[in-house]
Amino acid sequence: MTTRLSAQDVTLSYGDRVVSTRLSLDVPDGAFTAVVGPNGCGKSTLLRAFVRLLKPGEGTVSLDSRSVSDLPAKALARELAFLPQDPLAPEGITVRQLVARGRYPHQSLLALWTTADEQAVAEAMVTAEVEDFADRPVAELSGGQRQRVWVAMVLAQDTPYLLLDEPTSFLDITHQYRLLALLSRLRDEGRTVIAVLHDINQACRYADHLVAMKEGRIAAEGTAADVVDAALIKDVFDLPSVIVADPVSGTPMVVPE
């Protein structure tokens, strides 16, 4: 397993409120990493540290053993794309315009809009299944449609890394599985996916690497088959459960008692 992106002994806090102390995580290249854990345990905070939205008080987040804080903003944005939990759509923006904003790190004053940009936007809209409402204002879409538009924007950014904070929220069950299948496909094409997922069974089924967090710490990490057992679920989620094999994929499936 190789690792380009990693956090080493990072301490993450908002002002006086310390979320994580001395946390380390190596993100395996070309794999689908799922982060799970109860509300408020610091999953979003960890992702925010990777994309430099939060500077670690101690420790470093590094890409190719260079600290991400040393990289130029756009250079980092061509490596890591991030979908936050609460993105903000400017008033009156259409789907196509919003997806095109994903191309920002590829542009500069001299490098204007190119065919490659066009292509990336069009492909992202097809992949995220938003082309049917490409010219509608984002504000007029349903929550799930809007979520797919944001996924399209992140895809248009065309980066080797995709960091997604609860990408399946608002999606109906079909689109949840479609998105997870899409992420697996992107992983197969060589991208690295890191997603915060709330459905532990989906995480077990799709993730190559599962990271279970509790109170800012990593309680366990590894393949789902290796780490998920009743004791872990009791420890992390405080939920008594029985673990059975998923009848379709054979991966662990958590059934609450």
Added chain:
Amino acid sequence: MTDTQRHDTQRQETQRSDTRETPESTLLRRTSAVRVPVRGRAWFVERRTITLVVGCVVAMLALGFVGLSYGTSWATPGEVFGALTGLEPSVVIAEWRAPRVVAGMLFGAALGVAGAIFQNLTRNPMGSPDIIGLDAGAYTGALLVMTVFAGASTTVAFGAVAGGLVTAALVYSLSRSNGLSGMRLVVIGIAVNAMVTALNNWLVLRAELEVAMAAVGWNSGSLNGIDWEDLLVPFTVIALLLAVIGLRASALQQSALGDSIAVSTGVPLERQRLLMVLVGVGCTATVTAVAGPVMFVALAAPQIGRRLAKAPGVPLLPAALTGAVLLQLADLIAQMLLAPVSLPVGVVTTAIGGGYLIWLLAQEVRRR
């Protein structure tokens, strides 16, 4: 990346775009935008934006022409053209009316841009510099320099900039409590504006008579009696500020996607914010130093421009154009309303803008 590698990727890209005539390419066809090719790449300009630019330029020229003709006696179009081309020199048109027309345009644009900048920063249509007290603060700075230090016009300008920055810092620090909320900043800004305006009135009252006379005419913002000499420095400063923010316009648009996406798509947010505050305050203060606090152009122009351009967010160019037209129009009304007495233009913008603000507040209340 070596040169050969770069060539390879380029070739791949062209191949990719050449061989693909999939349904996707129909998605590429943008009916609402015009493609401006630049060295093999392209700028896309929305049709609405072009229409707006043309419309505003025509309006500015027409209003400018009326402004040049209007005075105690109307000048004929022939006289105006004669004065402009220098064939038939006219001091009244070239030295008295022309600077006023140009000031209306440029100051209007500066105020519009300042408004758009702060509405973007606060993510609130009411978060414009005039509402949150920056005009008043800049005016305090100017008044202090004039009354206490008896400064000349360049020092007055510095005083205005300092006053604007101090007020901005004050509003910012008062409204910062774990994170920044636009609405909170606006409400605190309105309170700061009221206090600073009271301070300004007190400063005028206790000033020497001559200074006070000058200041009162200026109190509500006025273009009366502006000549070319007053304009040279402000024009240079404003042109510079507009050029700087123009270069960062795409980053400003990108910031409208929220802090998280702005940063993760490569906007250096802290630097960008600092630049926006400096340019916004700089524009406001420069106009205030020359014309006094002209209220409501910064509030209304960006929102009107946004609707006319049907553009997402609060873009700069429509704000600048609308601001220019708005201030020119207001200044003409100010001159004509009680002719031969010329009103301060701020009285007109306040009357129009006040109504707009009430409507905006009602909307905001309804939204909650």
